[in-house]
Structure formats: structure tokens, C-alpha cells
Amino acid sequence: MKSNLGTMTLLPAAALAVSLACGVPVHAQSATPAPDQETFDVGQLFATTCGWCHSDGGRAAGKGPQLMNTTRDDAYLRSRIKSGKSGAMPAFGETFSDAQIDQIITYIRQLKPREG
Ligand code: HEC
Numbered sequence: 001m002k003s004n005l006g007t008m009t010l011l012p013a014a015a016l017a018v019s020l021a022c023g024v025p026v027h028a029q030s031a032t033p034a035p036d037q038e039t040f041d042v043g044q045l046f047a048t049t050c051g052w053c054h055s056d057g058g059r060a061a062g063k064g065p066q067l068m069n070t071t072r073d074d075a076y077l078r079s080r081i082k083s084g085k086s087g088a089m090p091a092f093g094e095t096f097s098d099a100q101i102d103q104i105i106t107y108i109r110q111l112k113p114r115e116g
Pocket of ligand 1: 045049050051052053054063064065066067070071072076077078080081085088089090092104
């Protein structure tokens with residue numbers, strides 16, 4: 001009975017040293033209550049509606065252009081959001097109030113590259 005297991009190399013405890021990287025449940029406590037309609041979450045809007053075409057919250061180009069650091073003036077941004085562009089971007093003039101569009105423009109102006 002010659003069972004030759006000599007070639008089997010046992011790596012010292014290295015494998016076991018990798019302890020269970022247990023997924024620490026991170027409860028995002030950042031949920032700020034939105035008490036009234038004046039709190040219009042543009043970030044959320046970009047994560048959904050606009051994000052299909054304006055990537056990363058408007059920081060990067062998608063099907064549409066990057067919005068961060070736009071050289072367009074407010075009037076241009078406003079009319080683009082309200083009227084859209086045929087074949088390129090839907091019109092949102094019926095969807096948002098002027099005040100909400102103001103907030104969208106403010107959001108675009110405040111966009112900064114993500115840290116890290
Ligand atoms: C179906 C894709 C699509 C969606 C959805 C979309 N956009 Fe656009 N958007 C575009 C395209 C394409 C352009 C460039 C149009 C052009 O050629 O002038 C654009 C242009 C713009 C501009 C003008 C910026 C510039 O430099 O030309 C703004 C502001 C803008 N979008 C905001 C929004 C906002 C806010 C939303 C969500 C409410 C949104 N877009 C949703 C495709 C989209």
C-alpha cells in the first residue's frame with residue numbers, strides 16, 4: 001500500500017488567516033426627512049429620471065452631456081429642462097414647477113467631482 005501524498009503541499013495557515021470579512025451592516029442613517037414639497041430632492045431625481053442620460057448625478061456624460069461645470073447660462077439650462085430637445089431629451093416643463101427647475105439649476109451649479 002503505497003499512497004504517495006508527498007507532492008501535496010500544505011500552505012501554512014495562510015488560508016485560514018483570511019478571517020471572515022463579515023459584511024458589517026452599514027445602516028445609512030442619512031435619511032433626512034422631507035417634511036414638505038419645498039424639499040425637492042434633486043439628487044434623487046438625478047439618480048432616477050435624469051440619470052439615464054446624465055450619468056453620476058450629472059457629473060459625467062451619458063447619452064446626454066455632462067452637466068457639472070457647464071458653460072451654459074441659467075436661461076439655457078432652464079429652457080432645455082422645460083422644453084427638452086427633440087430626439088435627444090424629453091421635456092420636463094409639465095413635470096416640474098419653475099421653483100423646482102430653479103432647484104435643479106442650483107444643483108447643477110453646485111456639482112463637484114466626487115471625493116475619492
Ligand atoms: C433621454 C435622455 C435624457 C434624459 C432622461 C435627460 N436628459 Fe438632459 N439632455 C439630454 C441630451 C441628449 C442633452 C443635449 C441636448 C442638446 O443637444 O442640446 C441634454 C441636455 C440637458 C441640459 C443642457 C446642458 C447642456 O450643456 O446642453 C440640461 C440642463 C439637462 N439636460 C438637464 C436634465 C435634467 C434635469 C433631466 C432630468 C429631469 C434630464 N436632463 C434628463 C438627454 C437627456
